[in-house]
Amino acid sequence: MDKEKLEFFKKKLLKMREAILDKSKKLKEDSYTLGTDGIQDMADAASNAYNADILMSISDNDLNLLKEIDSSLDKIAGDSYGICEECEEEITEKRLEANPVARYCITCKRMMEEKRI
Numbered sequence: 001m002d003k004e005k006l007e008f009f010k011k012k013l014l015k016m017r018e019a020i021l022d023k024s025k026k027l028k029e030d031s032y033t034l035g036t037d038g039i040q041d042m043a044d045a046a047s048n049a050y051n052a053d054i055l056m057s058i059s060d061n062d063l064n065l066l067k068e069i070d071s072s073l074d075k076i077a078g079d080s081y082g083i084c085e086e087c088e089e090e091i092t093e094k095r096l097e098a099n100p101v102a103r104y105c106i107t108c109k110r111m112m113e114e115k116r117i
């Protein structure tokens with residue numbers, strides 16, 4: 001995959017990551033406004049996106065996605081992004097655009113889904 005495309009997906013992944021962290025930060029802030037104490041902590045928590053408290057307020061789904069995003073970003077850094085983990089063929093860009101954290105090409109993905117049934 002060329003550098004421009006990699007950069008494109010990197011930005012996309014970073015945006016997804018930010019959106020999850022933002023959402024959880026808001027949830028956290030909402031929960032703080034319900035109580036009388038803890039307001040002092042809010043500024044601290046907001047300054048550290050990976051604060052453990054914030055991570056705890058992220059849903060399992062989002063947390064999984066966050067892990068997928070991080071591993072995709074690792075792959076971009078390691079130059080293995082967009083390669084199917086099963087057959088090592090390139091994943092089509094169209095598929096990656098629809099799902100930037102895709103680990104497998106469509107053929108392998110389909111095969112796995114069939115096996116599951």
Ligand SMILES: [Zn+2]
Pocket residue numbers: 084085086087088089104105106107108109
């Ligand atoms: Zn494959």
